[in-house]
Amino acid sequence: MPAPCRWTAGLAQMWRRAWLAVALAAIVVLIGLAASFAPAVLQRRTTQGLINLVAVVGLYVFVGNSGVLSFGNVAFMAIGAYVSALLTMRPAAKSVFLPDLPSIIAHAQWPPLPGALAGGGVAALVALVVGWPLMRLSGISASIATFAVLVVAYVVFGNWTTVTGGQNSLMGLSPYVNLWTALAWAVAAIFVAFAYQETRSALLLRASREDEAAAQAAGVNVVRHRLIAFVISAFLSGIAGVLLGHFLGIVRVENFYLDLTFLIVAMLIIGGRGSLTGAVVGTVVIAALTELLRQLEIGFQIGNATIAAPAGLGDVILALIMLLIILFRPHGIAGGRELAWPFGKRRCQPSDT
Amino acid sequence: MERAVQIVVDALSVGSLYALTALGIGLIFGVMRLINFAHGELITMAAYALLFLFGLPVPVMLCGALGVAIVLALLTERVAFRPLRNADPTTLLISSFAVSFFLQRLLILVVGSRLKGLDFLPELGREIRLFGIRLQVLQLATIVVGLVLLVALTWFLKATRLGLHMRAAAEDFRMARVLGVRANRVIAVAFALSGILAAAVSCLIVVQTGVVQPRMGLQLVIIAFVGTVIGGLGSLPGAALGGFLVGAVSILLQALLPPQLRAFREAFVFIAVAVVLLFRPQGLIPARGLRERI
Numbered sequence: 001m002p003a004p005c006r007w008t009a010g011l012a013q014m015w016r017r018a019w020l021a022v023a024l025a026a027i028v029v030l031i032g033l034a035a036s037f038a039p040a041v042l043q044r045r046t047t048q049g050l051i052n053l054v055a056v057v058g059l060y061v062f063v064g065n066s067g068v069l070s071f072g073n074v075a076f077m078a079i080g081a082y083v084s085a086l087l088t089m090r091p092a093a094k095s096v097f098l099p100d101l102p103s104i105i106a107h108a109q110w111p112p113l114p115g116a117l118a119g120g121g122v123a124a125l126v127a128l129v130v131g132w133p134l135m136r137l138s139g140i141s142a143s144i145a146t147f148a149v150l151v152v153a154y155v156v157f158g159n160w161t162t163v164t165g166g167q168n169s170l171m172g173l174s175p176y177v178n179l180w181t182a183l184a185w186a187v188a189a190i191f192v193a194f195a196y197q198e199t200r201s202a203l204l205l206r207a208s209r210e211d212e213a214a215a216q217a218a219g220v221n222v223v224r225h226r227l228i229a230f231v232i233s234a235f236l237s238g239i240a241g242v243l244l245g246h247f248l249g250i251v252r253v254e255n256f257y258l259d260l261t262f263l264i265v266a267m268l269i270i271g272g273r274g275s276l277t278g279a280v281v282g283t284v285v286i287a288a289l290t291e292l293l294r295q296l297e298i299g300f301q302i303g304n305a306t307i308a309a310p311a312g313l314g315d316v317i318l319a320l321i322m323l324l325i326i327l328f329r330p331h332g333i334a335g336g337r338e339l340a341w342p343f344g345k346r347r348c349q350p351s352d353t
Numbered sequence: 354m355e356r357a358v359q360i361v362v363d364a365l366s367v368g369s370l371y372a373l374t375a376l377g378i379g380l381i382f383g384v385m386r387l388i389n390f391a392h393g394e395l396i397t398m399a400a401y402a403l404l405f406l407f408g409l410p411v412p413v414m415l416c417g418a419l420g421v422a423i424v425l426a427l428l429t430e431r432v433a434f435r436p437l438r439n440a441d442p443t444t445l446l447i448s449s450f451a452v453s454f455f456l457q458r459l460l461i462l463v464v465g466s467r468l469k470g471l472d473f474l475p476e477l478g479r480e481i482r483l484f485g486i487r488l489q490v491l492q493l494a495t496i497v498v499g500l501v502l503l504v505a506l507t508w509f510l511k512a513t514r515l516g517l518h519m520r521a522a523a524e525d526f527r528m529a530r531v532l533g534v535r536a537n538r539v540i541a542v543a544f545a546l547s548g549i550l551a552a553a554v555s556c557l558i559v560v561q562t563g564v565v566q567p568r569m570g571l572q573l574v575i576i577a578f579v580g581t582v583i584g585g586l587g588s589l590p591g592a593a594l595g596g597f598l599v600g601a602v603s604i605l606l607q608a609l610l611p612p613q614l615r616a617f618r619e620a621f622v623f624i625a626v627a628v629v630l631l632f633r634p635q636g637l638i639p640a641r642g643l644r645e646r647i
Contacts, residue, residue: 069443133631140442141586144578148623159616262454269447312462319455326448327436
């Protein structure tokens with residue numbers, strides 16, 4: 001029988017709960033710090049990986065807690081990227097590329113941070129409007145409907161020439177995203193996702209993930225909690241899109257479609273869609289693997305012969321790994337669990353009062 | 354008048370194309386609650402079979418496309434879906450997503466991602482005059498093929514023993530097994546049928562567009578998915594109706610929208626779908642036995 005807790009135990013309890021976010025953030029920061037000593041090319045790749053991490057964590061907030069797969073989050077990334085691009089670009093550049101913009105947007109020149117928050121905010125707002133009908137669907141229909149969201153976003157951004165430049169890319173974004181900005185946002189995303197999953201709403205949502213009928217019978221408003229998760233998820237995805245746009249310095253509608261969707265979904269599934277740890281692990285593992293395969297595609301010098309894997313092999317292997325994971329370890333590398341507190345079990349019994 | 358008839362025929366033919374695709378998806382969903390992304394790759398691979406057999410007699414090409422689609426359908430079932438038969442629908446969905454991308458990327462790795470021209474059955478591109486109105490042979494052929502397959506499938510499901518088993522399995526899989534329905538056989542037949550439907554769609558699409566490319570199937574399937582959802586997931590008449598409506602509405606919009614809005618056609622279609630789903634979240638023809646009974 002454990003002893004009753006003293007008042008310090010409450011603090012220890014809080015620390016143990018927050019430990020997960022701190023530990024995951026620490027892992028990410030360590031990777032970032034290590035990369036800062038690496039050559040410039042590897043630094044850029046790590047930056048891209050950190051941006052993907054924001055996107056995967058964003059996807060996890062909805063998929064992980066609700067159990068409903070979403071193919072639509074890349075649409076929110078596109079929204080974030082375009083909104084931030086339009087608000088932060090120099091008016092002179094906009095008058096060249098997009099002469100027919102409405103004057104409010106044409107004259108706007110916001111600083112990076114408000115631009116990024118606006119990108120995430122607009123994505124969240126769109127998710128609120130779109131999610132209202134979508135979240136009423138049963139889980140599997142909702143997944144398909146999120147795919148429709150992706151297609152609609154692609155069609156609209158690809159053809160709305162006066163605002164997005166249509167098939168022409170939107171160029172001249174300030175490329176302010178470097179290793180440190182991406183790292184800061186990745187850590188922020190982890191803390192947001194963690195804070196959300198500790199809320200009552202997220203707990204109720206996870207109850208509906210385990211057994212929808214039972215949760216409903218117990219009075220859980222599944223539609224409402226799914227919608228909350230969807231909006232937060234869209235906000236983080238929007239931020240990831242902003243980062244990607246300002247990392248590349250260019251927004252192309254083709255960059256925000258099926259390929260990116262596949263990559264982000266694959267990272268979450270391989271890591272394990274049921275836990276924040278899975279989201280982080282999946283991103284890190286796949287980013288490292290992709291880098292390795294890219295080296296293989298470039299080829300190795302052996303003697304005076306270069307042995308190179310055929311281009312495109314990386315994608316095939318990624319798809320194969322995802323298939324094998326879902327067949328043999330359906331809950332991913334992390335298996336739906338979070339990183340455990342490594343220093344022994346709870347030693348006292350919290351009082352029930 | 355002439356234009357109106359042409360638009361209607363156009364809408365009917367594109368509608369039947371999507372109805373056939375949605376039926377192929379709906380069949381599989383009915384028996385194992387799997388949303389089959391890889392259905393798109395069946396269509397793509399059948400089209401590439403046509404490309405590789407080009408120059409041989411037409412019946413050989415058709416058999417080749419049919420064979421590739423059926424074998425691939427059975428193979429994906431055996432390798433990727435049978436081990437997950439008792440998994441939840443989301444896991445199955447992810448599996449088919451992975452299969453779809455794997456096949457697509459493999460195809461890109463082997464043949465490249467550029468689109469290739471394929472002049473299959475050019476005589477179907479001719480126009481004929483019917484009651485003084487010019488119509489494309491291909492569109493009439495599409496409507497006829499669609500109708501024939503629909504009637505044949507209905508006959509199979511309603512009048513044969515295997516069809517009865519399949520309907521029983523779609524309604525309550527566990528109960529059907531208890532009553533002596535062979536699960537593996539029913540599911541394999543469903544996949545073979547979806548392969549046949551995919552091959553038919555593939556041939557029609559290739560004649561219509563004259564090109565093949567590795568992503569052609571996925572684009573079709575995404576729209577057909579939306580058709581099955583709006584029709585009512587798990588209901589075959591629903592899938593046919595939903596697929597038909599999505600295809601027909603997009604053609605009508607193409608004809609009726611002002612030119613500067615035409616590019617946004619799909620967006621309008623999907624917004625219409627969202628509005629329908631607001632009022633009927635279970636789809637137009639809701640399936641029985643889909644919701645878990647306690």
